[in-house]
Amino acid sequence: MGFLDEAQAAVCGDLLRKEPEGRYLFWGGYEGAERQILGMFPDYLEPAPEDFPLSPLTFTYRDSLSHRDFLGSFMALGVERDAIGDILVGEGRCVAFVRRELECYFCQTIGKIGRAGVRVSPGAEEPLPLEREFQVMTGVVASQRLDCLVAFLCRVSREKAAELIQAGMVLHNHRETLSVSQRLNEGHLLSVRRKGRFIIDRLGPPTAKGRLSVSCRKYL
Secondary structure, three states, rough: OOOOOOOHHHHHHHHHHHOOEEEEEEEEEOOOOOOEEEEEEEOOOOOOOOHEEEEEEEEEEEOOOHHHHHHHHHHOOOOOOOOHEEEEEOOOOOEEEEEEEHHHHHHOOEEEEEEEEEEEEEOOOOOOOOOEEEEEEEEEEOOOOOHHHHHHOOOOHHHHHHHHOOOOOEEEEOOEEEOOOOOOOOEEHHHHHEEEEEEEEEEEEEEEOOOOEEEEEEEE
């Protein structure tokens, strides 16, 4: 099995929780990984990260490179998307998690990402380049309903927000939802196709006019 994205992992997790006797673990190479492999284990074996067939690779370079640059170069080699996990890009260093069978191939094959020269080595040193950039968004909404939050985050009307939701373009905590009236809570995640990904940090307190103040972050 290859790397699952967050939506696929959420669906698998929902199904597995209905089987309380099952022994499984999601792991993507580090705590908090977005793309993860699902490992299923027999009763006699304790799930452990070291049993997963993945490897970290470190790329060092002098130019400015992006996640898109790395993913595009990997895919140009004919590698399937599910063979590639998270790609953590920092200043002069990137750590990518790949299926273990690709480790030697990448180390021997990749000398450039785009037009920039890179040096590839197996393994990764802590701390990983995990910094993410966000845009803070604050304002007021009518309620905790999904259509209200989508309208606020995407800068559209509630009617347009409802259309996005009912068209299946909105994921709530990585799961598709078609209910415009679903209530959101602090810490929940929203993904809106072609609009971005968001974290709900604060809902409240109510304003003097009975509306709800909110604070959210948009992934950049």
